[in-house]
Amino acid sequence: MSSAVVSTPPLAQRLRGVAGSPVRDLLALLDRPEVISFAGGLPAPELFDLAGLRTAFDAVLSTDAGRRHLQYAPTEGNRDLRTLVAARMTAAGLGTTAEDLLVTTGSQQALTLIATALLDPGAVVAVEEPTYLAALQTFALAGARVVPVRSDDDGIDPAALADVLVRERPTLVYLVPTFANPTGRTLPVERRAAVAELAARHGVWVVEDDPYGELRYRGAAVPPLAAQPGAEDRVLHLGSFSKVAAPGLRLGWLRAPAGLMRALTVAKQAADLHTSTIDQAAAAAYLAAVDLDGHVRGLCDAYRERRDAMVGALPGVLPAGSTWSDPDGGMFVWVRLPGDVDTTELLRTALAHDVAFVPGAPFFAGTPDRATLRLSFTTNAPDRIAEGMARLGRALR
Ligand SMILES: Cc1ncc(COP(=O)(O)O)c(C=O)c1O
Numbered sequence: 001m002s003s004a005v006v007s008t009p010p011l012a013q014r015l016r017g018v019a020g021s022p023v024r025d026l027l028a029l030l031d032r033p034e035v036i037s038f039a040g041g042l043p044a045p046e047l048f049d050l051a052g053l054r055t056a057f058d059a060v061l062s063t064d065a066g067r068r069h070l071q072y073a074p075t076e077g078n079r080d081l082r083t084l085v086a087a088r089m090t091a092a093g094l095g096t097t098a099e100d101l102l103v104t105t106g107s108q109q110a111l112t113l114i115a116t117a118l119l120d121p122g123a124v125v126a127v128e129e130p131t132y133l134a135a136l137q138t139f140a141l142a143g144a145r146v147v148p149v150r151s152d153d154d155g156i157d158p159a160a161l162a163d164v165l166v167r168e169r170p171t172l173v174y175l176v177p178t179f180a181n182p183t184g185r186t187l188p189v190e191r192r193a194a195v196a197e198l199a200a201r202h203g204v205w206v207v208e209d210d211p212y213g214e215l216r217y218r219g220a221a222v223p224p225l226a227a228q229p230g231a232e233d234r235v236l237h238l239g240s241f242s243k244v245a246a247p248g249l250r251l252g253w254l255r256a257p258a259g260l261m262r263a264l265t266v267a268k269q270a271a272d273l274h275t276s277t278i279d280q281a282a283a284a285a286y287l288a289a290v291d292l293d294g295h296v297r298g299l300c301d302a303y304r305e306r307r308d309a310m311v312g313a314l315p316g317v318l319p320a321g322s323t324w325s326d327p328d329g330g331m332f333v334w335v336r337l338p339g340d341v342d343t344t345e346l347l348r349t350a351l352a353h354d355v356a357f358v359p360g361a362p363f364f365a366g367t368p369d370r371a372t373l374r375l376s377f378t379t380n381a382p383d384r385i386a387e388g389m390a391r392l393g394r395a396l397r
Pocket residue numbers: 041105106107108109132176181209211239240241242247250251252
């Protein structure tokens with residue numbers, strides 16, 4: 001055997017410049033019971049419908065017919081599940097059939113499939129600013145160039161988007177129009193109509209990533225971007241069970257224009273053949289058996305209280321000159337501190353006080369605003385939120 005040291009081939013170029021998710025890296029550091037974390041965007045585990053999900057898994061595995069739910073299955077997904085999801089989407093104002101849907105392994109996989117099917121290296125993706133970190137990672141891994149579009153408290157600015165469409169000629173526009181991660185912002189219906197009209201006029205794809213839309217705590221629902229005139233053959237709409245049932249199911253869905261379904265299905269064949277058969281079957285049994293809307297109403301009641309506990313505490317905690325969002329739904333409050341602050345530095349101080357948040361910088365595709373941070377209010381009960389906010393106040397002093 002030769003004793004010569006042979007170097008291994010380098011990592012793929014596409015990994016260059018793609019950082020690990022500081023949020024996920026951070027979650028590892030927070031694994032101390034004494035830390036009150038407002039960092040992770042996690043649903044409250046005590047609100048998972050453990051009994052309903054156990055009954056659903058039992059139902060599909062308790063008879064001999066259950067064997068087929070342990071077998072390989074079609075890439076598009078479980079037909080009963082697609083039919084049930086389509087019915088819920090139609091009831092929510094977005095007419096959908098089972099054929100319009102591809103079941104995905106979480107909506108995160110839908111982002112990867114979209115990148116595989118639609119983005120060549122060097123393609124341009126336009127995003128609201130700031131935006132969901134793991135979407136930025138996915139587009140970077142695809143070799144795309146991400147261009148931020150000016151956004152305000154109402155989400156992306158259609159006039160700024162119109163400029164970017166002309167100047168940068170993006171292939172795709174990525175948006176979280178309802179209760180966005182990280183800002184909690186919601187795009188008003190007039191802006192949705194304007195975005196759909198721009199997409200149709202410029203021949204660009206739009207991704208409407210919507211894992212939070214059902215978690216509304218006040219006000220009336222805003223119609224989906226995918227339901228706007230002109231959106232039919234332009235908008236890809238992503239949904240997920242993660243925030244309304246449980247993220248561990250890793251079940252999402254992709255509603256795509258008919259002309260894209262084949263390409264997305266091929267991308268999924270190469271990715272994982274299909275999403276877990278048994279999990280899909282259990283989710284279909286769960287949807288058929290339980291009142292999911294009722295369950296979501298219960299989540300909304302609990303999360304509303306938690307949002308109010310957090311937003312109510314902020315004026316007494318943050319320094320004068322701070323600004324923050326008061327979201328109508330979702331999971332996040334977005335904060336901006338006054339002066340020349342770097343919240344990544346501040347996080348060390350916060351952790352010394354046993355409280356955590358996510359610094360805002362990684363959510364920016366362009367120049368980061370280092371004075372921003374994200375707080376999640378869903379994981380902690382109101383009394384823990386009060387204690388965590390008091391610790392944050394001490395850390396900020
Ligand atoms: C905007 C956004 N899109 C997608 C996802 C991924 O969700 P899933 O669990 O469905 O993969 C998240 C998760 O936090 C998210 O915030």
